[in-house]
Amino acid sequence: MSDNNLVEQLIQALQVMPGIGQKSAQRIAFYLLQRNRDGARYLGQTLLQSMDKVNNCKRCRNLTEAEVCHICSSERRDQSILCVVESPIDVMALEQATDFNGLFFVLMGHLSPLDGIGPEDVGMDLLAERFRSEPIKEVILATNPTVEGEATAFYITDLAREYDIPCSRIAHGVPLGGELEYIDKGTIAHAFSGRQRVG
Amino acid sequence: MSDNNLVEQLIQALQVMPGIGQKSAQRIAFYLLQRNRDGARYLGQTLLQSMDKVNNCKRCRNLTEAEVCHICSSERRDQSILCVVESPIDVMALEQATDFNGLFFVLMGHLSPLDGIGPEDVGMDLLAERFRSEPIKEVILATNPTVEGEATAFYITDLAREYDIPCSRIAHGVPLGGELEYIDKGTIAHAFSGRQRVG
Numbered sequence: 316m317s318d319n320n321l322v323e324q325l326i327q328a329l330q331v332m333p334g335i336g337q338k339s340a341q342r343i344a345f346y347l348l349q350r351n352r353d354g355a356r357y358l359g360q361t362l363l364q365s366m367d368k369v370n371n372c373k374r375c376r377n378l379t380e381a382e383v384c385h386i387c388s389s390e391r392r393d394q395s396i397l398c399v400v401e402s403p404i405d406v407m408a409l410e411q412a413t414d415f416n417g418l419f420f421v422l423m424g425h426l427s428p429l430d431g432i433g434p435e436d437v438g439m440d441l442l443a444e445r446f447r448s449e450p451i452k453e454v455i456l457a458t459n460p461t462v463e464g465e466a467t468a469f470y471i472t473d474l475a476r477e478y479d480i481p482c483s484r485i486a487h488g489v490p491l492g493g494e495l496e497y498i499d500k501g502t503i504a505h506a507f508s509g510r511q512r513v514g
Numbered sequence: 515m516s517d518n519n520l521v522e523q524l525i526q527a528l529q530v531m532p533g534i535g536q537k538s539a540q541r542i543a544f545y546l547l548q549r550n551r552d553g554a555r556y557l558g559q560t561l562l563q564s565m566d567k568v569n570n571c572k573r574c575r576n577l578t579e580a581e582v583c584h585i586c587s588s589e590r591r592d593q594s595i596l597c598v599v600e601s602p603i604d605v606m607a608l609e610q611a612t613d614f615n616g617l618f619f620v621l622m623g624h625l626s627p628l629d630g631i632g633p634e635d636v637g638m639d640l641l642a643e644r645f646r647s648e649p650i651k652e653v654i655l656a657t658n659p660t661v662e663g664e665a666t667a668f669y670i671t672d673l674a675r676e677y678d679i680p681c682s683r684i685a686h687g688v689p690l691g692g693e694l695e696y697i698d699k700g701t702i703a704h705a706f707s708g709r710q711r712v713g
Binding site for chain 1: 520521523524527528530531532533538540541542543544545546547548550551553554555556557558559560561562564565567568577578579589601602605606611622
């Protein structure tokens with residue numbers, strides 16, 4: 316297939332994206348070539364530009380093209396509440412779903428000693444420095460409810476205690492609209508033991 | 515979100531691809547930014563390069579970066595059998611699934627008078643010229659089994675008759691591994707009326 320190289324190469328290249336296999340890549344490649352070359356050029360340019368210019372915010376480690384991201388540099392955000400999350404996509408999810416108006420800290424992962432991911436790799440030194448130097452009154456732990464996420468939350472609770480900063484953990488339980496019979500046992504057990512008095 | 519522009523822009527740009535919505539685009543964008551910047555750069559460059567260089571083969575209209583595609587220019591392909599398909603992805607599917615060794619003609623669509631797609635738009639003039647000037651002994655119609663695909667196949671049969679070239683249509687029926695009870699009525703009716711003697 317010597318001279319059909321570029322089409323084949325495009326189909327291969329599209330598969331760098333998670334969730335895109337051979338068939339989807341073929342469909343996307345032919346769609347872009349036949350129907351939307353301008354869109355594809357725009358995507359190509361945006362990919363090159365963002366891979367070169369997007370880096371981590373110096374203060375919260377979130378992805379941004381500036382030195383300090385728009386959340387950290389905003390004067391309207393409450394500087395005394397810090398929400399710790401695992402990844403930038405969690406920041407986006409919380410920003411879209413809640414009216415949280417404090418600051419974030421993005422670990423860019425979670426503690427995982429077995430994979431060689433220690434405290435420095437998830438920016439614990441930077442976080443400790445913020446605990447020390449900033450007027451933080453509450454830390455909200457929004458790491459994922461996985462073993463590693465829980466361990467990471469536990470580690471941060473310990474760290475915050477050194478600076479006398481109280482921590483809270485987002486609630487885990489039955490999701491809204493969820494039916495008990497379809498929810499996994501772990502979640503049900505968690506929801507049951509974490510019940511709150513209502514009357 | 516002024517200074518988070520480039521990440522937002524990347525998430526938007528990824529949605530030019532069919533089947534990629536907001537959520538998938540977010541996941542892909544953050545994955546590429548955090549895990550695979552080299553892969554994303556490669557994808558970006560390949561997109562730009564292929565959108566600029568890939569065009570239609572002068573002979574069969576398939577997508578290629580050369581004047582004439584590798585199938586048309588191969589000396590080992592049988593020049594007397596021509597398979598007509600709707601799109602380049604069909605060429606790829608037939609090349610992968612069959613040992614067909616003839617040439618292709620890619621309509622890049624199908625006749626659809628209601629959408630203003632007439633014979634010239636699907637290259638019928640070029641096809642007629644090939645019927646006239648080339649030693650074609652059989653035309654295999656592999657357009658899709660849709661109303662438009664059938665109409666297009668019918669149109670080509672008429673055209674080939676003018677040059678005394680016999681046409682065949684690929685078989686439509688119950689797919690291998692398919693169970694009758696789950697197959698749509700149209701397919702079953704087609705398979706039943708198209709039954710072939712076996713003993």
